[in-house]
Amino acid sequence: MMITQVMKRYKDFKFSCRHAVKALCFFTFLFLFGFAYHLVVSVRYFPIQEVKIVGGQHIDHREIQQLLLPLVKKGFFKVDVDLIRERLLQFPWVADAFVRRVWPNEIIVRLTEKNALARWNNDSLLSTKGEIFSPIATSFPLGLPQFLGPLGEQMEMLNYYATINIILKKLHFKIIQFELTQAGAWQMTFSNGIKLNVGYKDILTRINHFVRVYPVIIGDRAQEVDYVDLRYANGLAVRWKTIT
Numbered sequence: 750m751m752i753t754q755v756m757k758r759y760k761d762f763k764f765s766c767r768h769a770v771k772a773l774c775f776f777t778f779l780f781l782f783g784f785a786y787h788l789v790v791s792v793r794y795f796p797i798q799e800v801k802i803v804g805g806q807h808i809d810h811r812e813i814q815q816l817l818l819p820l821v822k823k824g825f826f827k828v829d830v831d832l833i834r835e836r837l838l839q840f841p842w843v844a845d846a847f848v849r850r851v852w853p854n855e856i857i858v859r860l861t862e863k864n865a866l867a868r869w870n871n872d873s874l875l876s877t878k879g880e881i882f883s884p885i886a887t888s889f890p891l892g893l894p895q896f897l898g899p900l901g902e903q904m905e906m907l908n909y910y911a912t913i914n915i916i917l918k919k920l921h922f923k924i925i926q927f928e929l930t931q932a933g934a935w936q937m938t939f940s941n942g943i944k945l946n947v948g949y950k951d952i953l954t955r956i957n958h959f960v961r962v963y964p965v966i967i968g969d970r971a972q973e974v975d976y977v978d979l980r981y982a983n984g985l986a987v988r989w990k991t992i993t
Contacts, residue, residue: 795824795825795826795853795854796822796824796825796854797821797822797824797825797828797854797855797856798854798855799854799855799856800814800817800821800855800856800858801855801856801857801858802814802858802860803857803858803859803860804859804860804861804862805842805843805860805862806862807842807862807865807884807888807890808840808842808843808860808862808888809888812840813837813840813858813860816836816837817833817836817856817858820832820833820836821833821856825850825852825853825854828850828856830848830849830850830856831848833846833848833856833858834846834847834848837858837860840884841863841882841883841884842862842863842882842884842888843860843861843862843863844861844862844863844864844876845860845861846858846859846860846861847859847861863876863878863880863882864876864877864878865877865889865890865893866893866894866907867893867894867895867896867910867927868889868893868894868895868896869881869896869898869903870896870897870898871895871897872886874889874893875896875903875907877907879903879904879907881900881903894910894923894924894925894926894927895925895926895927896910896927896928897926897927897928897929898927898928898929899929899931902929905929906927906929909927909935909952909953910924910927912953913937913952913953913956916953916956916957916960917939917956917960919960920960920963922939922940922941923939923940924937924938924939924940925938925939925940926938932949933949934946934947934948934949935947935948935949935952941971941972942971942972942974943967943971943974943976943977944975944976944977945959945976945977945979946976946977946978946979946980947979947980948979948980955979955985956979958979958985959977959979959985962985966985966987967987973989973990974987974988974989974990975988975989975990976988
């Protein structure tokens with residue numbers, strides 16, 4: 750009986766030791782894993798040393814660098830690329846941004862820029878997709894046509910602008926100012942200086958008529974024309990400059 754009790758206690762002790770060893774190994778593993786993880790994510794061991802920015806002709810890369818500086822101080826594994834992209838999309842010129850980490854210490858930012866088609870109401874730009882955005886004036890591209898119109902009508906203006914410029918190809922000049930008044934009337938100024946008052950309706954029909962009669966009525970006398978009025982059912986009127 751005595752021997753049986755001793756054997757039982759020995760087995761219990763052996764069982765307890767085995768579990769104690771397993772528990773010790775488990776907690777040792779957790780400690781080492783936590784320590785290793787801390788080293789991996791630590792800025793000290795994996796700092797971001799280079800931020801490369803690609804694209805964006807009208808975007809100030811130095812300004813982008815200043816924006817990203819506090820966002821990349823967290824180290825390679827803690828950099829939030831989604832947050833960086835979100836911040837970049839707040840820049841007026843940025844249409845889209847792709848941000849990725851490159852092992853072991855680099856962030857690459859690829860920027861897609863909005864394509865400005867025209868100046869919009871003096872202080873903004875209008876993109877080819879109809880977006881109105883307002884970057885600093887010094888970044889405005891040179892040579893853009895001027896659009897003047899009510900907010901919300903920019904897509905209609907874009908559509909008319911594209912179609913009218915196709916019609917005008919026969920005359921070898923383009924629109925440099927395109928206006929839709931608050932009352933809904935269309936007016937424009939061409940690259941040869943001629944101003945056109947188109948009116949409220951039948952816009953494309955009137956423009957086509959203007960192109961057909963232009964060689965006969967105006968021809969090479971464009972510099973003498975003050976403006977052309979197309980608001981007539983069966984014709985047009987030309988106001989000539991006063992020659993002194």
